[in-house]
Amino acid sequence: MTNQYTPDKHQVAQSFAHAAQQYDDVAILQRQTADELLDRLSLVKIQPNRILDLGAGTGRNLSLLAAKYPKAELIALDIAPAMLKQAQHRFQSDAGLKRWLPTHQQPAYMAGDAEALPLADNSVDMVYANLSLQWCDPTKCFAEIQRVLRPGGLLSFTSLGPDTLNELRQAWAAVDDYPHVNIFYDPHDIGEAMMNSRLAEPVLDVDRLTLTYETAIALMKDLKELGAHNVNEGRRRGLTGKQAFEKVINAYEPFRKDGLLPASYEVIYGHAWCAEETQKQEKDGTVKIPVSQIARRTAS
Ligand SMILES: C[S@@+](CC[C@H](N)C(=O)[O-])C[C@H]1O[C@@H](n2cnc3c(N)ncnc32)[C@H](O)[C@@H]1O
Numbered sequence: 001m002t003n004q005y006t007p008d009k010h011q012v013a014q015s016f017a018h019a020a021q022q023y024d025d026v027a028i029l030q031r032q033t034a035d036e037l038l039d040r041l042s043l044v045k046i047q048p049n050r051i052l053d054l055g056a057g058t059g060r061n062l063s064l065l066a067a068k069y070p071k072a073e074l075i076a077l078d079i080a081p082a083m084l085k086q087a088q089h090r091f092q093s094d095a096g097l098k099r100w101l102p103t104h105q106q107p108a109y110m111a112g113d114a115e116a117l118p119l120a121d122n123s124v125d126m127v128y129a130n131l132s133l134q135w136c137d138p139t140k141c142f143a144e145i146q147r148v149l150r151p152g153g154l155l156s157f158t159s160l161g162p163d164t165l166n167e168l169r170q171a172w173a174a175v176d177d178y179p180h181v182n183i184f185y186d187p188h189d190i191g192e193a194m195m196n197s198r199l200a201e202p203v204l205d206v207d208r209l210t211l212t213y214e215t216a217i218a219l220m221k222d223l224k225e226l227g228a229h230n231v232n233e234g235r236r237r238g239l240t241g242k243q244a245f246e247k248v249i250n251a252y253e254p255f256r257k258d259g260l261l262p263a264s265y266e267v268i269y270g271h272a273w274c275a276e277e278t279q280k281q282e283k284d285g286t287v288k289i290p291v292s293q294i295a296r297r298t299a300s
Pocket residue numbers: 012013016017027030031034054055056057058059060061077078079080083112113114115129130131132133135136228
């Protein structure tokens with residue numbers, strides 16, 4: 001893979017735990033991509049019995065998934081337990097009075113890592129992951145998703161590509177050589193990891209979105225409140241000096257357009273299927289094909 005990096009897991013969990021309270025106030029991009037992902041699901045004929053919201057965060061998408069698939073059991077999984085606590089409150093308050101109905105189903109909340117899912121093989125019908133997989137090693141998380149999906153199950157996700165926050169990255173490059181902005185995998189690498197994990201018919205497309213800010217400080221504050229500030233290993237530890245901040249602010253200014261500073265996002269939309277039973281590989285690498293499905297050769 002061309003863009004290897006190691007997100008510090010502990011740091012990811014900590015960052016998002018700290019962000020849990022104020023995340024919803026600043027998650028503009030996240031809401032937009034979540035809604036687009038849900039819209040895209042309307043085009044897919046699937047009636048999932050169990051849905052995994054992977055990296056569920058504050059759970060904003062749980063009630064939307066529940067409304068779209070009222071019969072499905074939901075699992076909200078996140079590496080940051082504080083996020084799940086918020087999700088639990090939010091699901092209850094989104095339900096309003098409906099939460100008293102006997103038919104009202106609570107999601108199951110699970111703390112866990114997308115790279116080592118605490119779920120059984122072939123146990124979910126759909127994995128919905130909005131802007132969470134960019135914090136993971138694609139090889140590991142797609143292998144895990146493939147493992148837990150039932151044959152015929154669907155993965156639908158958004159992630160971020162390497163052009164994300166390129167203005168901020170360039171501005172920091174004028175200050176020092178440390179990676180101050182998260183490094184994201186290239187769509188080609190993501191596609192390759194999906195293929196290697198034996199997810200079937202993977203489809204990826206990229207959308208470019210720009211948020212605008214009055215100041216570079218406002219952007220950096222938003223990233224911090226989202227829990228999305230730099231978590232790459234090799235990042236500069238300790239305090240970043242006042243002088244360095246002044247330098248980065250100045251280096252961001254040339255990007256100003258129509259009075260505002262742009263922050264670019266390369267959003268990757270992806271989906272793939274879990275191969276039907278006949279093609280799903282066992283742990284030892286073998287593929288079991290039921291005798292009934294082996295076509296007889298007839299002499300021509
Ligand atoms: C940007 S938030 C998105 C939250 C939610 N999906 C949404 O649409 O608002 C990313 C979430 O992914 C979670 N996350 C990051 N790395 C993870 C991992 N390895 N396993 C599970 N969750 C992870 C974070 O804790 C955070 O809640």
